[in-house]
Amino acid sequence: MVGNQVERQKILDIRNLRIELKGRRERLAVVDGVSLSVSQGETLGIVGESGCGKSVLSLSMLGLLPKAMEINGGEIWYGEREDEAQPLHLLKPKELRKIRGREVAMVFQDPMSSLNNSLTIGYQVTEGLRLHLGYSRQEAAAQAIELFRKVGLARPEKLLKEYPHQLSGGMRQRVMIAIAIACNPGLLIADEPTTALDVTIQAQILEVMRQIRDQDGTSIVLISHDLGLIAEMCDRIAVMYAGRIVEEGSVADIFDRPRHPYTIGLLNSIPSPSHKGHRLHSIPGAVPALHERSVGCNFAPRCQYAMECCRIEQPKLSPVGFGHTTSCFLVVEEGVRKGDNRNTADRAEGTGEVLYETSVAAEGTGAASR
Ligand SMILES: Nc1ncnc2c1ncn2[C@@H]1O[C@H](COP(=O)(O)OP(=O)(O)OP(=O)(O)O)[C@@H](O)[C@H]1O
Ligand code: SF4
Numbered sequence: 001m002v003g004n005q006v007e008r009q010k011i012l013d014i015r016n017l018r019i020e021l022k023g024r025r026e027r028l029a030v031v032d033g034v035s036l037s038v039s040q041g042e043t044l045g046i047v048g049e050s051g052c053g054k055s056v057l058s059l060s061m062l063g064l065l066p067k068a069m070e071i072n073g074g075e076i077w078y079g080e081r082e083d084e085a086q087p088l089h090l091l092k093p094k095e096l097r098k099i100r101g102r103e104v105a106m107v108f109q110d111p112m113s114s115l116n117n118s119l120t121i122g123y124q125v126t127e128g129l130r131l132h133l134g135y136s137r138q139e140a141a142a143q144a145i146e147l148f149r150k151v152g153l154a155r156p157e158k159l160l161k162e163y164p165h166q167l168s169g170g171m172r173q174r175v176m177i178a179i180a181i182a183c184n185p186g187l188l189i190a191d192e193p194t195t196a197l198d199v200t201i202q203a204q205i206l207e208v209m210r211q212i213r214d215q216d217g218t219s220i221v222l223i224s225h226d227l228g229l230i231a232e233m234c235d236r237i238a239v240m241y242a243g244r245i246v247e248e249g250s251v252a253d254i255f256d257r258p259r260h261p262y263t264i265g266l267l268n269s270i271p272s273p274s275h276k277g278h279r280l281h282s283i284p285g286a287v288p289a290l291h292e293r294s295v296g297c298n299f300a301p302r303c304q305y306a307m308e309c310c311r312i313e314q315p316k317l318s319p320v321g322f323g324h325t326t327s328c329f330l331v332v333e334e335g336v337r338k339g340d341n342r343n344t345a346d347r348a349e350g351t352g353e354v355l356y357e358t359s360v361a362a363e364g365t366g367a368a369s370r
């Protein structure tokens with residue numbers, strides 16, 4: 001026990017994971033040395049701009065990487081008890097199928113391509129219940145109706161006989177969520193689970209996710225571009241940039257004490273009601289494509305603080321507080337070594353360089369009051 005925090009069992013443990021895209025001439029790192037863990041009943045948020053590798057990372061946890069990619073280093077361990085942990089990175093497809101849906105379930109980013117258009121919704125929702133939990137056809141159908149109600153789907157009995165193409169995008173997304181939670185998984189990976197949904201349905205889905213976390217102790221990995229949603233739902237946040245984790249910490253660490261210039265840039269791009277009419281900060285430049293990634297800090301071309309060392313060496317994730325890590329030479333060299341505990345933006349301010357205003361972001365999410 002640390003302070004009043006009870007040490008919880010690690011359910012997912014990713015260690016130094018490297019995923020490569022196999023090309024004819026070269027192999028490119030899509031995920032590069034990622035280490036992450038999720039404890040029982042914990043919600044970990046993963047944020048980062050488009051193309052940073054969030055979906056690829058989550059697909060690797062279920063052995064569902066695209067054919068052109070493979071794990072080439074590192075480990076992924078899953079287990080509700082330490083002595084039962086299984087190396088997901090080593091399991092055969094048949095062994096992974098037993099875990100998928102039953103122990104680790106996923107809400108995919110694209111519900112269109114994740115549902116089978118030639119099978120009824122009923123078949124797809126009851127399949128896992130029959131396969132993994134041994135339900136009879138009738139029992140599974142009754143449970144499916146319950147699940148549809150839980151995720152806010154109207155006329156559930158009729159829905160069982162329908163096909164995915166007959167449903168709207170929001171309904172398909174809710175069906176995906178019903179499938180994912182059907183077998184009470186220990187870990188739910190939700191990749192942009194509410195993007196296609198309107199605000200009311202979004203709130204309903206979030207409530208379902210909270211319920212399974214609080215009542216069943218399900219751990220959740222939540223991937224989203226919506227930092228407000230991440231602040232509301234998560235215990236910890238990992239900020240991903242160009243295939244690497246650049247900062248990780250509690251919600252308060254990330255929203256109130258961000259240290260990496262990329263994190264601060266992301267926070268500053270959240271619209272704030274009190275800044276109506278003001279120009280929104282956005283990070284100049286774009287995430288480098290896979291073939292443009294460097295041996296140094298991939299954020300250097302977009303970073304106002306970039307130094308010579310940033311372009312030739314990769315900064316390591318280093319602790320900047322309890323449970324708070326970041327990979328930035330500026331923070332580690334100038335901040336921690338001098339015992340400076342302020343965030344990167346505050347220190348820039350001290351030098352007359354006001355690049356980021358973290359208060360803008362904190363206001364927008366309500367995280368400042370945490
Ligand atoms: N099937 C694939 N074949 C080749 N490259 C791919 C494939 N899927 C993803 N990539 C590449 O891998 C990188 C990471 O993609 P990924 O989909 O994981 O990003 P993401 O962070 O989930 O982005 P978004 O926020 O847009 O969902 C990108 O450069 C992408 O172009
Ligand atoms: S390591 Fe250098 S380039 Fe990278 S974020 Fe820090 S200061 Fe900027």
Ligand SMILES: [Mg+2]
Nearest residue numbers: 054055056109
């Ligand atoms: Mg994605």
